[in-house]
Amino acid sequence: MALVSYIIGACPSCGTPESYGNVMVGGNTLSRGCLHCKHWDRIPLPELRKKVIYLDQFFFSHAFRGKHRMFVEAQKRITNLALAQQIVAPYSNLHEDESQLWTEAQRAPLLNFIKQTSLGHKFSYEYEVKDRQIHYRGVGCPPPPGGGLEESGTSEKGPLCRLRSTLYGR
């Protein structure tokens, strides 16, 4: 017996009307089940080909103010494309930082607006991106803890590794 969230009709196994439907989506697979028996189907979905875009604070600020139709319409199109799984427009800690420059009454609504447009998707923190970029440039730093990076092949600590340790404490 499954927790069916969207009924599509009769169960193909036990025949109970209005008992079969969508249970969940995980990765590229739709799972369907029955409210009355153990029938379960796994249906492959088309592969997603989302484009990742970065919307800077300039864009969000204008869209949030709503004074220029061009930005408002672009924000609506971006949200619709994100809901249609065509793009993803994550927000970053830079948006959070730059939202602090607004008045106290506007900060939270602006950040909520940004998060709604991003549909909750978030980039890695700026310092994590910089850390990975330094590592990938082959300076021989050991991978940061929890960074999910493979061993660099050397344990020698060069000047950039020491700089990273100084900046980020690792």
Ligand SMILES: [Zn+2]
């Ligand atoms: Zn059934």
